[in-house]
Amino acid sequence: MSFDVAIIGGGLAGLSAAARLSAGGARVLVAEARPALGGRASSFTDPVTGEAVDNGQHLLLGCYRETFEFLARVGASGNVRLQGALEVPMIDEAGHATTLRCPPLPSPYHLMAGILEWDAIGLRDRLSALRLAAPVRQARRFLLGGKGWLPASPDETVESWLTRWGQARRLREMLWEPLALAALNQPAHEAAAPPFVRVLAQMLGPDPADSAIAMPVRPLTAMYAEPARAFVESCGGQVRTSSPARVRVANGRVAAIEIRGEPAAAPLVILAVPWFALADAVAGDTAALAPVLAAARSAAASPIVTVNLWFDREVLPGPFVGLPGRTFQWVFDKRQVLGDSAAHLSFVSSGAASVVTASNEMLAETAFDELAAALPAVRSARLLRSLVVRERRATFSLAPGQPARPDARTGVAGLLLAGDWTETGLPATIEGAVMSGHRAAELIQQAADHGRTPGLGVADSGSSDPLPAEARPGRQAWSADR
Template sequence: MQTTPQLAVTMIDRSGRRSRLECASSLPSPLGLLAGLLDWEALEWADKLSALRMATPLRLARRQAQGEGRRGVGGSGKIAASPGETVENWLVRNGQTERIREMLWRPLALAALNQPADQAAAPLFARVLAEMFGSDRRAAAIVLPTASLDLMYAEPARAYIEDRGGSVRTGASAKVRIVNGEVASVGAEGNGWSAGTVVSAVPWFALSALFDGEPPELAHTLRRAGAMSSSPIVSVHLWLDRPVFDEPFIGLPGRSMQWVFNIITARGAPPPLARAAALEDSLSSRGPQALAHLSLVSSGAASFVDLTNQQLIATAHQEIVEALPDARAARLVRATVVREPRATFSLAPGQPARPSPETKVRRLFLAGDWIDTGLPATIESAVRAGHRAADMATRAWGH
């Protein structure tokens, strides 16, 4: 994995102006963010000063995250954000200018919540900011995988289980049988196993299919899961005949595609731009080939997920050409589109409450990023839910 010690990102605004936000790693959080904002040339002084107005809501959010919010902050019971308030309204109420909302807060909200700021509920975003800019400076670090996520997480997990005598079956639809309010057995592919404890990590939209019928003990949980809306992600992959930038990723605020990642090239890694001339010479002798692979991501892509592949590719290519001057001379070799219609659950105000890991069925526990962890649909949320479910399962067995 590639890790930055603090929040550091290059942004290209809609006018094509390039700038870099880099928080000071030598200062304690959130002073590092403040120093980075004060030094960020993308903002005017009015924008930078407006960020100071976030000090109080972030302090409240940090106290709530630490559990103090349940007892009231300073005896007044203040909260960082109202449950019925959108992120956009919360930012406006706290004096954030249009420029800082477009360049900083909306991109962060989309990345963390996978929903536009004018749709997502503010409390979870406040919680994310509280963790990012809390006492641990590493919480705002950016981590980029250098291998596919299955190699980073799934395969090591499989090896861990199998090394300890367990087995892993993929592509097998399981059914959990509930009798008299407790787990009786689990079946898959014609096989059955008695199971004293089950941890379900399926997503919210697949939970009901895990059971034959609707166990009465789970009726409320299943109804809430079935009523949860989804928020999509669309990724457009472009292969170009030359490199167009030399950073791991760049933010494109205010556009349909909010981020572009420099994934890999025919030579295994993005070549330095200084070698572009040599690469261009090699192209003329060897014919067109892909020497750069870009992945453009649109989070909260409800308005784009139903567009045709051709429309999405054209939009992504046009936005790259407008943002990156070196892309104007590059030839598009090939392209593909990946749609995830149910990438995450919706965080809009009024959505059903997320369940806890514990259920009303004895020794049945729930895990996954959609469980109520106080975080949005992220790997961090899935990990926390998994740990809580595992702890509960262990206690249920008396260990």
């Protein structure tokens, strides 16, 4: 059986590319190495409780436009719940509980007003937030209209950027640094400023809901991965799990695709694997990919550790609370988020390099002690079970000096890249992964419209090396979008 496009990797990038291409009428084959779809945003069944447990809590923001488009396409919009406006309960290291709540005002005044009302920090410190208005406005102008420049240097860290723009220490510790850690998965003193400024600019878009938090109300695999599979299959495509795949390159073009060692037929390939799996997914004469392979090989990773605890009673007053300054910066009550099918709390430690090698017992104890310090009533609850999930390569590092991120186009005809680590400008996020999948799909659709072969980063503007007409998807089939 032959396909128009083969997609290697069934995470958010691969599935969003597959859904977009399928919606346009292409016959798509998705090959995923693992037994289940979803990659770094997936769930599994806990063998003891039988509950679906996420590989780590995932949050979306209201500004994740391409993600919402993808969810709508695969009929999964109802699987996330978006706050009306940003509302974040927090308990600081002294045990003081406050909520950052944004009033219904136009953006960015809603956030500024929310900060000015927020009694977690002194008024003078809160006022320093106003100094960010100018750089954020400039960043938005740059991102939307390409005017001016992004007001952040790739050589400066988030911490130095915040200091440069006059953010008071307490405001940094309580708001900006926890936000940066959550969004970038790297401490503010390590991560480069530009992706953070980009996130800020997107959150402070025209709609105040852009900065609101959206939470999956189903375990991740059921939330988007299985709906995406059903959608692709309903369009005549195939999604194969437990199917490690590889592209063979010869004479500067895709020569063959092997899935579990067997050949598969498709003239175009989207490689939607993470940076650390790239080298194993290509074979043959890969000279044209040498710079990308070198960048992928030298990219550093940042871990996330999640501790899941089961108690004999409800212990959180709401679905989640931020614990700034602690090892586990956020805790989520999955019962309040997912309903009665879940009974555990998930504690998230982002930028977890310093704890990723600690023992499970130590991590569970730390999570328990930190929550009990914030909410002393927790001490009277009985802990029934703990389950630790370590994602050692959760995200790529955003530290200054990391290798450049590759474009979707490669130097190999018929081969495109997707994945959160490709050049999206965003940190490793759901939105970045979906953007990259959409971008690869769009390049294929454009090339199909113009009768060209996508993937030629160098020679893309020329019409050399076109696909044989019979291998090219029909133009009409590509124009419709569901």
